[in-house]
Amino acid sequence: LRTLTPPAPAQNGAHVLRAPFQLEPPQAKTLAMLRQHGDLSRTEIADATGYSRATITTVINHLIDIGIVEEIGDGISNGGRRPRVLSFRADFGYLVGIDMGATSLDLVLADFKGTILTHDAIEIDVRQGAVAILTVIRDCVLARLREANIAAERVYAFGIGVPGPVDFNAGMLIAPPIMPGWDGYPIRTFIRETFPNAVAIIDNDVNVMALGELRAGAGRTHKNFLFVKVGTGIGAGIICNGVIHRGADGSAGDIGHICADKNGPTCHCGNIGCLEAIAAGPPIAARALEAVRENRSSILAKYAQVTGGKLTAIDVGRAAAEGDPIANEIIHDSGRIIGEVLASLVNFFNPSLILIGGGVSGIGHQFLAAIRRGILHRSLPLATRHLRIDISPMGANAGTAGALALAMEHVFVV
Numbered sequence: 001l002r003t004l005t006p007p008a009p010a011q012n013g014a015h016v017l018r019a020p021f022q023l024e025p026p027q028a029k030t031l032a033m034l035r036q037h038g039d040l041s042r043t044e045i046a047d048a049t050g051y052s053r054a055t056i057t058t059v060i061n062h063l064i065d066i067g068i069v070e071e072i073g074d075g076i077s078n079g080g081r082r083p084r085v086l087s088f089r090a091d092f093g094y095l096v097g098i099d100m101g102a103t104s105l106d107l108v109l110a111d112f113k114g115t116i117l118t119h120d121a122i123e124i125d126v127r128q129g130a131v132a133i134l135t136v137i138r139d140c141v142l143a144r145l146r147e148a149n150i151a152a153e154r155v156y157a158f159g160i161g162v163p164g165p166v167d168f169n170a171g172m173l174i175a176p177p178i179m180p181g182w183d184g185y186p187i188r189t190f191i192r193e194t195f196p197n198a199v200a201i202i203d204n205d206v207n208v209m210a211l212g213e214l215r216a217g218a219g220r221t222h223k224n225f226l227f228v229k230v231g232t233g234i235g236a237g238i239i240c241n242g243v244i245h246r247g248a249d250g251s252a253g254d255i256g257h258i259c260a261d262k263n264g265p266t267c268h269c270g271n272i273g274c275l276e277a278i279a280a281g282p283p284i285a286a287r288a289l290e291a292v293r294e295n296r297s298s299i300l301a302k303y304a305q306v307t308g309g310k311l312t313a314i315d316v317g318r319a320a321a322e323g324d325p326i327a328n329e330i331i332h333d334s335g336r337i338i339g340e341v342l343a344s345l346v347n348f349f350n351p352s353l354i355l356i357g358g359g360v361s362g363i364g365h366q367f368l369a370a371i372r373r374g375i376l377h378r379s380l381p382l383a384t385r386h387l388r389i390d391i392s393p394m395g396a397n398a399g400t401a402g403a404l405a406l407a408m409e410h411v412f413v414v
């Protein structure tokens, strides 16, 4: 068996290693079993993994040496000597998960089992650029570690979801429309300056949300599904055969720029009639403001008055809930157009689940109803026979759960 990465100089007597950790398949299977099923004996691990007792004994000895597994006492005997019970050490190291939006970020610190220790919600302006925002992140993590008396060297992975296109292998944003100053910035290098043993995995926010649903949410029982985020823009995370499908260059799922109306408005990307230029949060708000200007909705006018002439998609949802017919029509149109585009994706990809998330997904049940009708109306019967279409039940937590899963799944390399 190859060993894990050679230990870096020890700190306070504890093993300090550098991620990612290279594992042989028996080591990986053993760790996965202990992480998923809790405390087990060597015999139980050997039986469940199919490896010999001798192999498992070697693996366990090594994992105990490294400090990631410990013996925690005696199990139940089947007649002979009572077996020693082994446990995965949650305090072996720490993980950071970050869900970054345009104006806020959620940051969680978790132990190695993925138990969240701290959660910070921080207001940011992503346009301030990579160094400013990464400094905020670094300082927040350092403060939380200090409070818990944990050295920065014990953080082994960062999972970071960002609102822009990501070259996943390079760990960089590529020409992000709402994140100028992040284009090609080496995020991993910045993280390693303060957290020398940590890997940093950067992915598009929608992919990260899809991963969160896959590991901890409604996606757990599905192998092929779409997570569709409707907010300032529209994008989809694609789970194909149980893994994120990123495509050849990392841009798979960028459905916001599919043409939904050849006679539609010009999108910020320069093309005509893109889905997000017609049906995302800003066009919903713009249509509502137009109705206010034309005196067609007293309820929307009331909301605009409160906010000094501004409206959001959420305001339109509230007006619809109060029975405003114009607000209802706007929400219905947006849902229908999104549904029609999703119908093409259903015919192409045949998912068993579509989850709708993002800030606009909370504007009311008629939005979901219109999306459903749009999909069912245009899809082939075979493709929709087992199709569920729901609002993401994890909501905002999908991003941080996915970011932690991203960190956890890349800290080990098999």
Ligand SMILES: [Zn+2]
Pocket (backbone or CB within 6 Å): 256, 257, 267, 268, 269, 270, 271, 274, 277
């Ligand atoms: Zn576009």
